[in-house]
Amino acid sequence: MNNFMTGLKRFFTNKNVITIILVLVVLVILYVGYSSSIKKQTNPVSVPVAAKEIAPRTQITEEDVTYKSIAGSMLSDNTVRSSALVVGKYTKVNVTVPADSVFYSEWLADADEIPGNWIEQLDHEKGELGYYMSVDMESTLGNSVLPDTYIDIYMKASDENGTPMFGKLLKNVKVLVVHDSGGQNVFKGTSETGQPAKIGFAVNQDMYTLLKKSEYLNDEIELVIAPRGVTIPDEDYIIVTSATLRDYIDAKTITVEEDVIAEEVEDTEETTGNNDQAGNANNAGNTAGQNTNNG
Secondary structure: OOOHHHHHHHHHHHHHHHHHHHHHHHHHHHHHHHHHHHHHHHHHEEEEEEEOOOOOOOOOOHHEEEEEEEEEEEEEEEEOOHHHHOOOEEEOOOOOOOOOOEEEEEHOOOHHHOOOOHHHHHHHHHOOOOEEEOOOOOOOOOOOOOOOOOOEEEEEEEEEOOEEEEEEEEEEEEEEEEEOOOEEEEOOOOOOOOOEEEEEEEEEHHHHHHHHHHHHHOOOOOOOOOOOOEEEEOOOOEEHHHHHHHHHHHHHEOOOOOHHHHHHHHHHHHHHHOOOHHHHHHHHHHHHHOOOHHH
């Protein structure tokens, strides 16, 4: 027995034997890993595919998606593997998904990442309308205006005597989206610049009409936004009420015909790529303003 144990000990302490054993272990590991990899690549994987061609800017429904078995080697890292990550999403503005095609993550976006789709967030039953306002890093206080928060809108102007006046024009305005110049959501990681260029927010009919009128007075007034409750002091201006500011805008604007408003809204849509104003032109009716100096 002692001779057997001694021989066994010498066998396992022999360097050549140890080397051979290690080589065999490595070969086994490589074989198992390679076989597993080949099996993974050749085995079919069930993934969601388009049941029909899906146009750009389309919300994907369950009826638009079916499943198909595809070899794992044909799938990339950005191939979407679950319909739960597809249904409810939108195809991007420059993406058409062919029928029977898999879905790729870069083809899909949330509703507020599609220019113009943020209007769907409005509560039309409560009379909410969407207004799209130009901003920049400075006017948003270093991009501190966030979606689903509330802002106040201040106004600067000069009265008939040339005296500077300042006050809160609108309050408790809900921000829905913050977009860059390309219409991408600044806070979703899809924006190339990360620089705010437009904010979309919900207002009622009176607020919408007032803001549309103010667009014709850009040379005479300045609108300033601030997070709700944040006061913007300005010692060089006389503080006036919201009613005074509204009266100022009304006095500087006149009523125009409805078809003229619709034509102006259509021009705005063509330049911004947003469809949010078309439905609001008729709501604005005969109340949108035009600078009286332009006749």
